[in-house]
Amino acid sequence: MKPSRILLITGGIVLAVVMMVSMFSTGGEADTSVTSPVSVQDSSACIASKKYMRSHHMKVLEEWRHDVVREGDRIHETPDGRVFEKSLNTCLSCHSQNRFFCIMCHQYANVKPTCWNCHLLPTETK
Amino acid sequence: MKHDRREFLKKAGFGALAGFGALAGVIPGLALEKTDAAAFSQKPEQGKTRWGMLIDTRACTEGCSRRVAACHHVHNVPDFGDPKNEVKWIWKSSYQEAFPTAPHQFPSRAVAEREVLTLCNHCAESPCTRACPTQATFNRRDGIVAMDYHRCIGCRFCMVACPYGSRSFNWLDPRPAIKEYYREYPTRERGVVEKCNFCSERLVKGLPPACVEACPENAITFGDLNDPGSLIRRMLSDNETMQRKPELGTLPSVFYII
Numbered sequence: 001m002k003p004s005r006i007l008l009i010t011g012g013i014v015l016a017v018v019m020m021v022s023m024f025s026t027g028g029e030a031d032t033s034v035t036s037p038v039s040v041q042d043s044s045a046c047i048a049s050k051k052y053m054r055s056h057h058m059k060v061l062e063e064w065r066h067d068v069v070r071e072g073d074r075i076h077e078t079p080d081g082r083v084f085e086k087s088l089n090t091c092l093s094c095h096s097q098n099r100f101f102c103i104m105c106h107q108y109a110n111v112k113p114t115c116w117n118c119h120l121l122p123t124e125t126k
Numbered sequence: 127m128k129h130d131r132r133e134f135l136k137k138a139g140f141g142a143l144a145g146f147g148a149l150a151g152v153i154p155g156l157a158l159e160k161t162d163a164a165a166f167s168q169k170p171e172q173g174k175t176r177w178g179m180l181i182d183t184r185a186c187t188e189g190c191s192r193r194v195a196a197c198h199h200v201h202n203v204p205d206f207g208d209p210k211n212e213v214k215w216i217w218k219s220s221y222q223e224a225f226p227t228a229p230h231q232f233p234s235r236a237v238a239e240r241e242v243l244t245l246c247n248h249c250a251e252s253p254c255t256r257a258c259p260t261q262a263t264f265n266r267r268d269g270i271v272a273m274d275y276h277r278c279i280g281c282r283f284c285m286v287a288c289p290y291g292s293r294s295f296n297w298l299d300p301r302p303a304i305k306e307y308y309r310e311y312p313t314r315e316r317g318v319v320e321k322c323n324f325c326s327e328r329l330v331k332g333l334p335p336a337c338v339e340a341c342p343e344n345a346i347t348f349g350d351l352n353d354p355g356s357l358i359r360r361m362l363s364d365n366e367t368m369q370r371k372p373e374l375g376t377l378p379s380v381f382y383i384i
Contacts, residue, residue: 065276069272069276071267072267072326072330118312118315120312124307
């Protein structure tokens, strides 16, 4: 086969592919998708050390609340590169096994946060 | 040279201002705002996106109940069964209720009998956010008028300010009035105002709003109004559309094809 003929056939195939792609890619799918989908990594380790979380979880949660509600920023990245969704559900996906996880310390320290007035505890079933 | 007290104070004031300005330039920590561009990469950017919705009312044949139910389910909206305490994010209105200022002296029967899906318009010039004394309701960078239920004090100024009746007050504890909890979204408590959030919690995951997804006739188009190539913008330029009460200058982001 002549090289010019090969070139012609390859060019024809490329043209056909380009036309097919441009014909079938005008759907509205791309409109509703958002640029930064949250990819949540399942993890056995918490976002920070146990000691830090014990003393500072309220600060973390307050920061998360501000970022998510006010800024629309839902992705938390730990210094070692793990990614979490900033949500109480992220905490509870690991810690819901212990029914008294929040209550135990809060009762001892006599603090009464109002989180569960609106946010659903995993133990609340209906 | 004679100096009176007034002249001296003027000169001293200007001198101090110039001094502080120079100091802020030399020591960056003293400058008023510190901006870290990298931190904004995943947040909605100001003016980049403006989410909008186009509802084709001609396609609403089945009465839209499915969309209302889908929205109210995924957002734990209570149903008290009493119109006085009604809480609604999206609901059905008659044409006259939805467009009271549109000309409709002798409307065609099809238009007069048509039911229109109404929801928060996510106005670009939203009167509710101006009325809110605690900034519990505010304009997000992507054009969504959002509610921060943590901050709402239940004063209901926003309900008075909203010309579309898009806001509802929780007169009672909503929890007992929720048939089935949707676990991924919180409920509200007694004493806060609530409304449609354009499904911002779904958008961030790349999902369309619940009403769009639940619509069997694909009557609702959702997309970015700032992108000239988006489907919603193409449909807006190809069809004659209406906004609710456009004369108020609120610039609603929800459009209708009648």
